[in-house]
Amino acid sequence: MAADICGILLAAGASKRFGSDKLLHPLPGGTPVALAALANLRAALPHVIAVVRPGVPILEHRLSEGGATVIQCVDADEGMGASLATAVAASGAVTGWVIALADMPYIRPETIAKIAADLAAGAAMVAPAYKGQRGHPVGISARFRSQLQGLRGDEGARSVLKEHAGLIELIDVDDPGVCQDIDTPDDLRPVR
Secondary structure (H helix, E strand, O other): OHHHEEEEEEEOOOOOOOOOOHHHOEOOOOOEHHHHHHHHHHHHOOOEEEEEOOOOHHHHHHHHHOOOEEEEOOOHHHOHHHHHHHHHHHOOOOOEEEEEEOOOOOOOHHHHHHHHHHHHOOOOEEEEEEOOEEOOOEEEEHHHHHHHHOOOOOOOOHHHHHHOHHHEEEEEOOOHHHHOOOOOHHHHOOOO
8 A cells, every 4th residue: 555655855955056945946836846846746645754954944844834744864965875864764664665856846746656556566666767768756665674774975776776776667657757857947947
């Protein structure tokens, strides 16, 4: 059952390439980038943990208002691996995680729901693919908990996914949002 799957929203980056706090930057419709990503994740999963860096009270508050359990990663400067390890450690007894990036606001909730459903049905690892390109978010089962909790550096789950590449189930989706992140202000327009 997808209720045993925890959504993780990684929102502890420093937005260095964007030039300002991209996660609070409004999309063309007015919703901040991170809040749009959270809304899509929450539409598919009831339990979402958002990981932030210390010193971002406005982001913390907005994500909490959006329905996430917000936790700080004091080691956020170590990179995405530390943030993911922090979230996994805080998630409790779940059967798996759908790991989403807060700078990817265009992923459709139905794509997230498909990943969660495959995890709940017993898949070890799941990722969406759009026109042959693997995207986000990724689903990882709880059998990889210790590896995820040991992550450091800026690769996030990449090393775990690479080590177990043969276990990744790709789901073809008609959702260009799975491959579109926001790194610069020019990226704010969704791909059609």
